Amino acid sequence: MTTSSSVTFSYDTGEFWDEMFEAPDRVRPHYAALAEALASLGPHDVERRQRAAELSFQARGVTFAVNQGPEGVDKVMPFDLIPRVITADEWRTIERGLEQRVRALNLFLHDIYHDARILNSGVIPPELVFGSRGYRREMRGLDVPLGVYTHIVGSDLVRDSSGEFYVLEDNLRTPSGVSYVVENRRVLKRVWSQLFHGSDVRPVEGYAQDLLDVLRSVAPERVDDPTVVLLTPGVYNSAYFEHSFLAKGMGVQMVEGSDLYVDDGCVYMRTIRGPQPVHVIYRRVDDDFLDPLAFRADSLLGVAGLFASYRMGRVTLANGIGAGVADDKAVYAYVPSIIKYYLSEEPILPTIRTYLPTDPSELRYILEHMRELVIKSVNESGGYGMLVGPHSTQAEREEFAARIQANPRSFIAQPTLALSRHP
Known part of the structure; x- marks a missing residue:
């Protein structure tokens, strides 16, 4: 099969949108x-x-x-020898769409922890937000540095059978994976060096420095030369490679909770030269484990008194505590409305139709169409707590139907998508 005057492939694109x-x-x-x-x-x-x-x-x-x-x-890390190529025009649209989405979600977070205008106006049911596991009542009225809750956001993108990009979900708590992007590009340039000659490929190698610039820019007031650290849960965390990679790339210390302490409202790092003040913490530890005095008392990963220091404005945490409510899978259904409410703009990137079992009519639809839907737990990630209807058994569907009816706030449903494929 001829693809140009000199290249021949035998390849069946099937019914899918093919990237190549x-x-x-x-x-x-x-x-x-x-x-x-x-x-x-x-x-x-x-x-x-x-x-x-x-x-x-x-x-x-x-x-x-x-x-x-x-x-x-x-x-x-798995490596695909055939890279996915995205045109500059496509990327410009994706970039604009993601920037729009992040701006709106950041405004949403500030609002729900302050005046709650979007809830009082009826755009989003208050119980949906207050019932989210990611919502932190302790954050009410707290002004975070420069009003930024979402310093780093990882949005999952997919392309459907028509070639259109969708945002599958947002990750605003401790998004992970960027180190693999950088390393993948490094290896790709070694094994396919000829592809980069004469091509204006957007670089990714500067990510760590860009991240450091962002973190330094949100330091507490009157701190001219902030000390930034990366807080890791430790070597057994699944993303530990990334923690080490980013700390090294930024030129900052990677610390565990036991390396930090709070004294008189300020955070310090233990060093061989004595205590060193810490002003910005890029934390890869979940909210629940950040401070045993404020959240889970059994946490060995956090720093006692950290939240009090945060409330006093003595230290910046990235991402902000309580940001997880904005990546709740039920809140996801309202992101188009969030964008329209705060920005008075139409969403650039579409979201996937999402059914909420808390609505009686949508619950009925879900129960009647479970074979055709993907059912997701709002509090799970990484493919856990999910039922893929077309590949499920009758027993599995019956089990999920019972769980949904017993706790409708904990689930959402979406149609299956015929995702694009790549050779």
Whole structure:
């Protein structure tokens, strides 16, 4: 099958939107250079490059833990030899859409912890927000530095069968994964160096410095040269590689809770040269475990008195405590309304139709169409607490139906999507 005057592939695009092929015999223009390069390789060359990439990841310790804790197993990050190419025009739209979304969600967070205008106006049911596990009553009336709750946001994007991008979900608590993007690009440039010659590919290598600039910019008032640290739960956390990677890239100390303490409302880091004041904490520890005096008393990961220091404005936490309410899967259904309410704009990036069991009519629809829907627990992530209707058994559907009816606030439902595919 001819893709250009000199490249031939045997490839069936099937019924899906294909990222690389417009049709079985036609490569999308922005994939032309990749297609030419692939056509020049034999099976042995492909295998050799794949193996070189995997060895590079292994040598640099680019891993993630399958299970947390001492019994966890570290896996080398998977690598796809064929990169996904996004055009500059597509990326501009995605960038604008994500910026719009983050601005609106940040305004939403400030509002619900202050005047709650969006709740009082009936745009979002108050019980949906106050009943969210991510909502923190302790944050009411607290003014965070520069009004920023969402310093780092990880939004999951998918492309459907029509070629349109959707936001699948938002991650505003402790989003993870950017280190793998940077490392993936580094390896890609080694195994496919010719693809980068003459191509204006957006760089990602400067992410750590960009992150440091953001963190320093939100330091407490009257701090000219802030000390930034990265707070990690420890070596057994599934994202520990990323914690180490980002701390090294930013040139800051990676600390655990036992390395910090609070004295007279200020946070200090223990060092061999004595106490050092800390002004900004990029925390990769969940809200519940940040401070045993304010949240979970059994936490060994946090710092006693940290929340009091935060309330006094002596230290900045990124992301802000309580930001998780904005990535609640039930709140997700209202993000288009949130954007319209705060920005008076139409959403640039669409969200997926979401059914809420708290609405009697939508509950009825969910129960009648479970074979066709994806059911998600609002408090789970990473694919846990989910039922994929078309691949479920009758017993599984009956179990989920009972759970939904017993606790409708804890679930949402969405139609299945025919996602784009990639060679």
